[in-house]
Amino acid sequence: GMKAGEEAYVTLAAVDVGILNLTRYESPDPSKFFFGQRQLGHDLRDLYGYLIDGMQGTRGAIRTGGDAAPQMDGEKPTQEPLARYSGVVKVGADGTAKIDFDLPAFNGAVRVMGVAWSSGRTGQASADVIVRDQIVAQATLPRFLAIGDQSRFHLQVDNVEGPAGAYTVDLDVRGPVLVAADATRRTMQLGAGAKTQMTIPVTAAGLGRAEFDVRVSGPNGVSTVQNLAVRVQPSAATIARRIVRAIPGNGGAITVSADLLADLVPNSGQVSVSVSPFGSLDVPGLLKALDRYPYGCTEQTVSRALPLLAVNQLASLEQLALDDKADERVVNAIERVLARQGGNVSFGLWGVGGDDLWLDAFVTDFLTRAREKQFAVPQIAFNLALDRLRNQVVNTSEINKEEAAGIAYALYVLARNGRPVMGDLRYLADNKLGDFATPLARAQIGAGKRRREIAELVVGEIAQIAHHRSAVAGQ
Structure with missing residues (x-):
């Protein structure tokens, strides 16, 4: 029914009927869209955005689910899902269009759905066909x-x-x-x-x-x-062993042999050796543990990427081989965490948006250090992250133990970026320092306020903890 010379286009989709049934997908019907009965349209507008600061809002969350993470493990389905789409194809002068699909190994029913249109006409058709080998x-x-x-x-x-x-x-x-x-x-x-x-x-x-x-x-x-x-x-849980040995002076040596893996399943073990004057600080082992972690939540993504900011610099100082993939992995980490920044500017743990102040500070700290290493971080997203930290700090009236670590970290990140909240820093350093449970949190308050006495106190506590752990490890 088309006129001579009139251009027409067509799209074709072939999808497994089982997938369509699970998703309750209906075949495209442009005729229903254009000619179907419709209700009167209406719009709603409000002025609450002028009255309420959206940066302070907390997005509601339904406390259900929690079983999605295990679906990331396991083998892929034995049969590849069939879903093919042609895109827009122009109809030839003879009124036909040829579309080819490269189908995977498949046995079952497939729905073929086609839509055609021109400047003044439209049409659609669909049919279920059986696809299988002889x-x-x-x-x-x-x-x-x-x-x-x-x-x-x-x-x-x-x-x-x-x-x-x-x-x-x-x-x-x-x-x-x-x-x-x-x-x-x-x-x-x-x-x-x-x-x-x-x-x-x-x-x-x-x-x-x-x-x-x-x-x-x-x-x-x-x-x-x-x-x-x-x-x-393996039929048993993963086994991790950490052995600390002192190397005798004046030419002393320690031999590392395959006996360490004698009681383990063949080809399943790995040995990492590090030599350091600090017996309890196994930096290579920590980096390997982070790199082997199989999941990719925001916290773990940042934990794996932060050491990469300095790994090549340290390798150069020690004349070690450089990691040519380090910069690429840092860029990927930046893109991943920014993709999880929601409308409230907070960073989600697994998806878009969240409401965890410590996580927001951790991600913003990573982005800060990445910028200092000349990695590209979008200015708007970075400024919004800093604004989120400042608003959360300023609008916190009382600090409880659960919030203390996040508040301390946020104050430190803001100070590092030249945007310190000096009133809160002075008050916390002078009156509430004991409410922060960890030396790290107190160190962040001290670093934010540049208080020498606080920093010396915290360094002393950390040294005592390290000394105690070294003594225990050496026993």
């Missing part, structure tokens, strides 16, 4: 294995539309699992529309990721491939 292989593995576990690999082969004849199943196994040699290749007779099952014993022999590639081939070149994986985990 022969379908469905494999099932345990969710995970521990070392020494014996389990089974279950495989079902369904000859949906393939010819009758001999079919061969080839199993390629990689990783820390053992499979009998005669189980890696089997041949069977399958009639049209027939199905069969087989079970293959597997044994976990080590730690790591085990991968299974299953290929079923038959007459006339019919074949299908499926890839699966299972993780072999």
